[in-house]
Amino acid sequence: MADMVQRIAKKLYQGDIEAVGELVQDALDAGMAPGEVLKDALLAGMDEVGRDFKEGVLFVPEVLFAARAMHAGMDLLRPLLADSEIASSGKCVLGTVKGDLHDIGKNLVTMMLEGGGFEAIDLGIDLEPGTFVDAVREHKPDVVGMSALLTTTMLQMKATIEALEEAGLRDSVKIMIGGAPVTAAFAVQIGADAYAPDAATAVEMARELMA
Amino acid sequence: MEHPQTNVNAQITPHYRGMTDDQCRLIHRASLEILERTGVLLYYQPAVDLLKKAGCYVEENRVRIPAHLVEWALRAAPSHIRLYDRSGKPALQLGDRISNFGTGSDCLHILDHRTNERRDALCQDIVDGIRVADAMPHIDFIMSMFLPSDAPDAADVRQMEGMLNYSAKPICFVTYEWEGTAEIIDMLEVVAGGAEQLQARPTAILYINPTSGFRHNEEALRKLMYVAEKHLPCVYWPEVGRGLTCPITFAGAMACSNAGHLAGLVIAQLVNEGAPVALCTAVPFSLDMKTMVVPYVDPDCKAFGLEMSHYYNLPAFNWGGMSDSKLLDEQAIMEATLSLFVATINGGNLIHDVGYMESGLMGSLELVVICDEIISWLKASMQGLEINEETLALDVIHEHALSGDFLGAEHTLRHVREDWQPRLIDRHNYEQWMAGGGTSMRERARAKIDEILGAEPRHILPPDIEKRIRTITERVIAASGGISLKD
Numbered sequence A: 001m002a003d004m005v006q007r008i009a010k011k012l013y014q015g016d017i018e019a020v021g022e023l024v025q026d027a028l029d030a031g032m033a034p035g036e037v038l039k040d041a042l043l044a045g046m047d048e049v050g051r052d053f054k055e056g057v058l059f060v061p062e063v064l065f066a067a068r069a070m071h072a073g074m075d076l077l078r079p080l081l082a083d084s085e086i087a088s089s090g091k092c093v094l095g096t097v098k099g100d101l102h103d104i105g106k107n108l109v110t111m112m113l114e115g116g117g118f119e120a121i122d123l124g125i126d127l128e129p130g131t132f133v134d135a136v137r138e139h140k141p142d143v144v145g146m147s148a149l150l151t152t153t154m155l156q157m158k159a160t161i162e163a164l165e166e167a168g169l170r171d172s173v174k175i176m177i178g179g180a181p182v183t184a185a186f187a188v189q190i191g192a193d194a195y196a197p198d199a200a201t202a203v204e205m206a207r208e209l210m211a
Numbered sequence B: 001m002e003h004p005q006t007n008v009n010a011q012i013t014p015h016y017r018g019m020t021d022d023q024c025r026l027i028h029r030a031s032l033e034i035l036e037r038t039g040v041l042l043y044y045q046p047a048v049d050l051l052k053k054a055g056c057y058v059e060e061n062r063v064r065i066p067a068h069l070v071e072w073a074l075r076a077a078p079s080h081i082r083l084y085d086r087s088g089k090p091a092l093q094l095g096d097r098i099s100n101f102g103t104g105s106d107c108l109h110i111l112d113h114r115t116n117e118r119r120d121a122l123c124q125d126i127v128d129g130i131r132v133a134d135a136m137p138h139i140d141f142i143m144s145m146f147l148p149s150d151a152p153d154a155a156d157v158r159q160m161e162g163m164l165n166y167s168a169k170p171i172c173f174v175t176y177e178w179e180g181t182a183e184i185i186d187m188l189e190v191v192a193g194g195a196e197q198l199q200a201r202p203t204a205i206l207y208i209n210p211t212s213g214f215r216h217n218e219e220a221l222r223k224l225m226y227v228a229e230k231h232l233p234c235v236y237w238p239e240v241g242r243g244l245t246c247p248i249t250f251a252g253a254m255a256c257s258n259a260g261h262l263a264g265l266v267i268a269q270l271v272n273e274g275a276p277v278a279l280c281t282a283v284p285f286s287l288d289m290k291t292m293v294v295p296y297v298d299p300d301c302k303a304f305g306l307e308m309s310h311y312y313n314l315p316a317f318n319w320g321g322m323s324d325s326k327l328l329d330e331q332a333i334m335e336a337t338l339s340l341f342v343a344t345i346n347g348g349n350l351i352h353d354v355g356y357m358e359s360g361l362m363g364s365l366e367l368v369v370i371c372d373e374i375i376s377w378l379k380a381s382m383q384g385l386e387i388n389e390e391t392l393a394l395d396v397i398h399e400h401a402l403s404g405d406f407l408g409a410e411h412t413l414r415h416v417r418e419d420w421q422p423r424l425i426d427r428h429n430y431e432q433w434m435a436g437g438g439t440s441m442r443e444r445a446r447a448k449i450d451e452i453l454g455a456e457p458r459h460i461l462p463p464d465i466e467k468r469i470r471t472i473t474e475r476v477i478a479a480s481g482g483i484s485l486k487d
């Protein structure tokens, strides 16, 4: 079994989507518990990917393909897992705020959150506060993530938080913000719950928010 | 020359070409295929309508542009843009391979030359930056450098006010949204003495950044059509990111970048045939796939993609004189120097972002002053060789060679002042240098800044014009609701 776990983790690290799917199936056929495959092979494998990315060993697309491989394995496990095991990391909705079209950072944060085992729903760019409110109603996320790269559009983060308050939804979610001009102090100032300076930290912060 | 002679081309400058004509043709052809087959998304109905009327294939906002229309637009666009200084004198030629240099816009932070600390930029920094750039003999045009944290509302309008007040050099400017764009152009018209005067002698060029080569956002298109209508110059730069919004491989990335530019060019020419547009043609940007930072300086940036602008005979926009360093250290100077060199040999016409650091997030006045010296050096080194009777000096050689005394030759005296002279670089011997204070180049740059800022600011505009500009600024600030981050 330990060998099986290692092989899955290795293929996951290599971003080999097909092989991870096949190996996860093999593991299940060999009688390994779905929860164990998830935890010991997929999530542990992704942790190593995350670590190596932070260390500068891996490149972004390599992380993306590893995340996809993990999700290929997850898809096989999901019907077999107990509810408590599935809701592993949490659900996030993310977007770039109104007036702002910068989306590269937001896309990377979405990708890294997915890699970290979150369900991350990308709402897009140039989003009205109302769009975030609707998304919270629809998806019932744990975390709402907002990105802004312009000093002018940073203020839309505040407007969005106010819109969530007005809709009575503020307390049902945690709010994380980021983007080049955004600071931790600004997050405090507008009443966000967390700020992350980069995508890898965003995953750590999201985990903390879930704790 | 005493005797006629044909086939001599002696007055040449250093030669460099990043791409061959055949390579340009391949990229051009690929871009035409992209525009005809894949098309672009335009998020502004008047632009879609315009292209539909011109014969493009339109499905909702997806527009496929036929090759003949692109080639018509390439013929229609002017090969040169002339920018004028505030007195109405021609100051810059954008076209061919003539390089002009300027600062960048919108840095959030400043590396304060007084404290050597990074801090948020303030309104005063905008004024200081403009005054320093204005005093630099080799900074040919200005961009406002900083985004003020103490007045983020209507910052673009405030920046324009500063540039008009404190420098007479041509301006390259950014507007954040559609709102404010018309007012900023009003300001320029007031200073020029009217709309027609500005059109005839433009003093500024609007820098427009659509979302990507494939997705042209509403604001960008609106700005493009507005300035084209007014026959005012703009830079239209749909940036594509390698591996992000276009292929990671260079040829494909360059074709996508080029296609995005051509789409913009077609729109501008349809609005107003002959509308002046500068492009950054086939230069994609990169993301460092390890750190997730967009580096402003990298050897891979393939600035030779500018060759497409030359191939089309259109003005070329690009960048130089910046660094990704957080300190004004060896990396900063190395990157600033190399980027200026690469931009110049690739024949960029509007080379901006001089003084940028930390991937466009921080600006340094010291770096601007140091770059001024680097640019001066580059200008001298690109000057090329002049061969004629006077410079070949055969008679002088014959007279002085055997005695070995050229120092006393009158010919030497005649030409001694033609050599390049440094302003910041030190060439003294050790004792002389010590006697002069034993300073580093950076210390000398700092002293220069203090000297410039210590002098009385020169007022460029007559008081009544300055007042009218102020009124426009105040109107825009009031309309923006006076929002402030300090709320």
Ligand code: B1M
Pocket (backbone or CB within 6 Å): A094, A099, A100, A101, A102, A103, A104, A105, A106, A108, A109, A144, A145, A146, A147, A148, A149, A150, A151, A152, A176, A177, A178, A179, A180, A181, A195, A196, A197, A198, A199, A200, A202, B105, B106, B107, B108, B147, B174, B175, B176, B207, B208, B209, B210, B211, B212, B238, B239, B245, B287, B291, B292, B293, B294, B358, B359, B360, B361
């Ligand atoms: C939810 O929780 C979280 C947590 C962490 C989060 C998070 C959310 N979101 C981000 N993070 C964090 O994680 C990410 C990964 O580590 C990081 O994300 P970043 O987004 O910071 O980093 C990305 C991975 C890479 N970085 C980027 O993608 C941004 C790079 C720079 C160069 C940049 C780019 C590429 C672009 N631009 Co723009 N652009 C600049 C940028 C300078 C810079 N160094 O930031 C900046 C942001 N731009 C600026 C400007 C002025 C503009 N831009 C504009 C347009 C564009 C392009 C479209 C050309 C392009 C964006 C393409 C795209 N599809 O996104 C215009 C505005 C358009 C609009 N309305 O949005 C325009 C106004 C320029 C114009 N001439 O029109 C400046 C902003 C100044 C300000 N703060 O107000 C600017 C700093 C450059 C400059 N000095 O002029 C972290 O911040």
